[in-house]
Amino acid sequence: MPAKIPATVVTGFLGAGKTTLIRHLLENARGKRIALVINEFGDLGVDGGILKGCGIENCRDEDVVELSNGCICCTVADDFIPTMEKLLDREDKPDHIVIETSGLALPQPLIRAFNWPGISTRVTVDGVVTVVDGKAVAEGRFAHDIAAIDAQRAADDGLDHETPLSELFEDQIAAADMIVVNKTDLLGAEEAEALAARLKAEARDGVQVVRAAMGALPVEVLLGQGAAAEADMEARHEVHHHHDHDDDHDDDHHDAAHHHGHDEFESFVVTRAEVTDAKAFAAQVSEVIRAHDILRLKGFVAVEGKPMRLTLQAVGPRVDTHFDRPFGTEPRETRLVVIGEAGLDRAAIEAALAA
């Protein structure tokens, strides 16, 4: 069976910066063919418009698909699934699918839709990325323009008007594999750090919390999480069980202050001699990842007495290993790439991995 196509679900309240983050991703995807599915509500089509007319090389018109029949959770069968099938049936399949949910939709029903027959064998949820408006959340609001959100909710009969925004927010946090604390340019460094720590404490174990300005995250941090989110829905509880809908769009798409995110991420390579025990080393790596908040760690490991090299891939504390091929004439060394937010304690990480 061919490998499943990974899909990343991007969620977050309106104005949190989802479209901005996706734009940055497309601009930096370097040849990776990304198809976008955008869940617009109503006929505004703002995000589709923004991304379609973007002039980004990787972002061809036919790679942007809009769902315009409203909330995904009530149109799964007649809109979302056929759209996905069409994408998957294409001759030149995308390497990755990115789905932008509209600001108030619950991510859970969408993730669950990936268990649908015909979809579940061909695509998997690589990761759920929840974008939060760091400035708004730090100030105890959940979104930049609560009044706009309220107006949208009120304008739609199908909408549950009772659920407080705080619960929708909790649903978004509970669904996440990665939480992006966006708009850190509007926060002090300490404030951003405190908020990231707070959200990490609220989220499921192992969820990565990263800080960003203008959604600028390295592609390799955002994509390739391998979460298979559709398979562990019970862990991603919904606080709120009513039917909920969403509408979208305030009109502040125009003021994207051009901002070249200075690099808030770093990566380096650690090498070491052969390890004696593959399993024990994987556990050791997992501990180092937790202790140092490493986002990604990947590479090859030489295991004593094994001619094959061990491939190691870690997303957060989840470490996957398998033997992939003989070392052949290459030096039998362990070589691991470490990726994290700037400020990693390189010396300590090197020492801990070499131990």
Ligand SMILES: Nc1nc2c(ncn2[C@@H]2O[C@H](COP(=O)(O)OP(=O)(O)OP(=O)(O)O)[C@@H](O)[C@H]2O)c(=O)[nH]1
């Ligand atoms: N200062 C600042 N502004 C940001 C940042 N990220 C996004 N914005 C601005 O916030 C506004 C909303 O960003 P979008 O990317 O459209 O947000 P969205 O989540 O896609 O919003 P909807 O599509 O309306 O749900 C835009 O004006 C962006 O330019 C950031 O990190 N810092």
